[in-house]
Amino acid sequence: MATKIKTVFYCQNCGYESAKWMGQCPGCREWNTFVEETIKPSVTGKSSKKSSISGVVGGEPQTKPMKLSEITLNEEDRYDTHIGELNRVLGGGLVKGSLTLVGGDPGIGKSTLLLQTARLLAADKKKVLYISGEESLQQIKLRANRIGDFSDDMNLFCETDLGTIEEVIRRHSPEIVIIDSIQTMFNENVSSAPGSVSQVRESTAVLMRIAKQLGISVFIVGHVTKEGTVAGPRVLEHMVDTVLYFEGDRHASYRILRAVKNRFGSTNEIGVFEMRQEGLIEVENPSEFMLEGKPENASGSIVTCSVEGTRPILIEIQALVSHTNFNFPRRQANGTDYNRVNLLMAVLEKRVGLELSSYDCYINLAGGMKLIEPALDLSMCMAIVSSFRNRPIPDDLIAFGEVGLSGEVRSVNMPDVRVSEAARLGFKTCIVPKSAEAKLKGAFKDIKIIGVSTIQEAVAMIR
Numbered sequence: 001m002a003t004k005i006k007t008v009f010y011c012q013n014c015g016y017e018s019a020k021w022m023g024q025c026p027g028c029r030e031w032n033t034f035v036e037e038t039i040k041p042s043v044t045g046k047s048s049k050k051s052s053i054s055g056v057v058g059g060e061p062q063t064k065p066m067k068l069s070e071i072t073l074n075e076e077d078r079y080d081t082h083i084g085e086l087n088r089v090l091g092g093g094l095v096k097g098s099l100t101l102v103g104g105d106p107g108i109g110k111s112t113l114l115l116q117t118a119r120l121l122a123a124d125k126k127k128v129l130y131i132s133g134e135e136s137l138q139q140i141k142l143r144a145n146r147i148g149d150f151s152d153d154m155n156l157f158c159e160t161d162l163g164t165i166e167e168v169i170r171r172h173s174p175e176i177v178i179i180d181s182i183q184t185m186f187n188e189n190v191s192s193a194p195g196s197v198s199q200v201r202e203s204t205a206v207l208m209r210i211a212k213q214l215g216i217s218v219f220i221v222g223h224v225t226k227e228g229t230v231a232g233p234r235v236l237e238h239m240v241d242t243v244l245y246f247e248g249d250r251h252a253s254y255r256i257l258r259a260v261k262n263r264f265g266s267t268n269e270i271g272v273f274e275m276r277q278e279g280l281i282e283v284e285n286p287s288e289f290m291l292e293g294k295p296e297n298a299s300g301s302i303v304t305c306s307v308e309g310t311r312p313i314l315i316e317i318q319a320l321v322s323h324t325n326f327n328f329p330r331r332q333a334n335g336t337d338y339n340r341v342n343l344l345m346a347v348l349e350k351r352v353g354l355e356l357s358s359y360d361c362y363i364n365l366a367g368g369m370k371l372i373e374p375a376l377d378l379s380m381c382m383a384i385v386s387s388f389r390n391r392p393i394p395d396d397l398i399a400f401g402e403v404g405l406s407g408e409v410r411s412v413n414m415p416d417v418r419v420s421e422a423a424r425l426g427f428k429t430c431i432v433p434k435s436a437e438a439k440l441k442g443a444f445k446d447i448k449i450i451g452v453s454t455i456q457e458a459v460a461m462i463r
């Protein structure tokens with residue numbers, strides 16, 4: 001009897017599964033993202049069993065449950081990637097036998113980042129296998145020439161068939177494997193096209209099994225796609241150990257590597273890089289980078305300090321408030337939450353008495369950075385008031401604090417880290433929440449600390 005072929009419709013954006021086609025995905029509300037994919041029942045059954053992983057990384061497949069105390073951990077279970085920013089985002093180095101997904105927009109620099117990582121790991125006598133499904137060996141060589149010299153521990157392989165790839169990995173036994181990209185990989189057990197949800201998921205499951213059984217650290221590249229025909233990295237997030245997104249403004253040269261999920265470390269950390277001719281360069285002091293070109297003595301501009309993970313970043317917030325020509329004033333937020341800006345403007349109207357309803361307001365985080373942190377509230381309010389009154393805020397002043405609906409300024413985490421970053425870069429005055437004032441005054445002698453408990457007190461300083 002012929003095997004009955006079953007078809008399923010998958011949303012290519014979020015992986016939502018449905019028996020029939022739908023115009024709008026109930027999962028992610030995207031339109032026209034459903035694509036029909038064929039599934040042979042026997043094959044799916046077999047492969048889902050195959051994807052079960054052994055309990056011990058790099059160990060034999062497990063046959064019986066084990067006590068926690070029976071499991072031994074190896075000493076050196078993390079590799080140093082020799083890229084400080086990448087180590088930080090990974091939670092202190094690359095974990096042996098882990099599967100890491102690196103997502104990002106096309107052309108943002110994913111291949112460059114991983115090729116550089118491969119180069120440094122190979123230079124450290126680690127066996128690296130870089131598998132590309134989208135570029136020829138010559139193309140990779142071109143990129144490699146830009147980056148630098150490579151050691152012989154780095155091997156390249158151009159292939160898209162996962163069966164062949166698995167064979168090569170087993171024969172070659174590398175310590176680190178890079179798959180560029182998961183959307184080009186093809187598993188013959190799945191009949192749908194490469195890049196479809198079932199192909200991408202099935203291929204990731206195979207790579208997960210290889211990673212856990214052989215103790216190989218695997219990086220997979222996933223393109224973030226806008227159109228519905230190629231499955232994006234979001235459909236894989238739950239399967240892998242670590243999800244990193246590489247983001248940045250196409251027009252700016254810096255790139256941010258952000259951990260969205262990490263089974264081995266914090267997800268708050270970010271890594272900052274600059275894209276240059278010779279590849280990605282680490283930016284150890286992003287504050288200096290972000291404040292480059294800040295206008296002096298301009299109204300509507302203020303510096304604030306945001307903390308990403310454990311790392312403070314000074315950033316300039318700009319506001320432009322101008323008389324509106326329409327019935328509805330325009331509000332725009334670049335790099336921060338639009339709704340938060342609206343909320344803060346309502347607070348300013350109600351608590352400070354500013355007539356903002358006949359003014360357009362534009363907020364911009366200079367440098368194209370994207371930050372959503374309540375600690376930016378106070379500085380956003382001050383920038384708006386500064387632009388509204390056309391009064392500049394002193395250039396050596398920073399402000400941070402959360403603003404509540406009654407206009408109160410609330411405490412934020414790590415105020416000391418923020419002030420010390422400001423002091424390091426030569427700022428002289430810090431406006432902070434009142435609750436943190438006493439502690440900060442004791443700790444910092446050469447920077448003036450002003451505690452405020454309401455937004456009215458803070459904006460009274462702009463005159």
Ligand SMILES: Nc1ncnc2c1ncn2[C@@H]1O[C@H](COP(=O)(O)OP(=O)(O)OP(=O)(O)O)[C@@H](O)[C@H]1O
Pocket residue numbers: 104105106107108109110111112113146223275276277278
């Ligand atoms: N000679 C160069 N000088 C400076 N930057 C360059 C140069 N060549 C390439 N780049 C940068 O590298 C980027 C491409 O990097 P890369 O190929 O690693 O990106 P990717 O995310 O892997 O792209 P894809 O989606 O095509 O796989 C370009 O967008 C450009 O910013």
Ligand SMILES: [Mg+2]
Pocket residue numbers: 110111112180
């Ligand atoms: Mg690439």
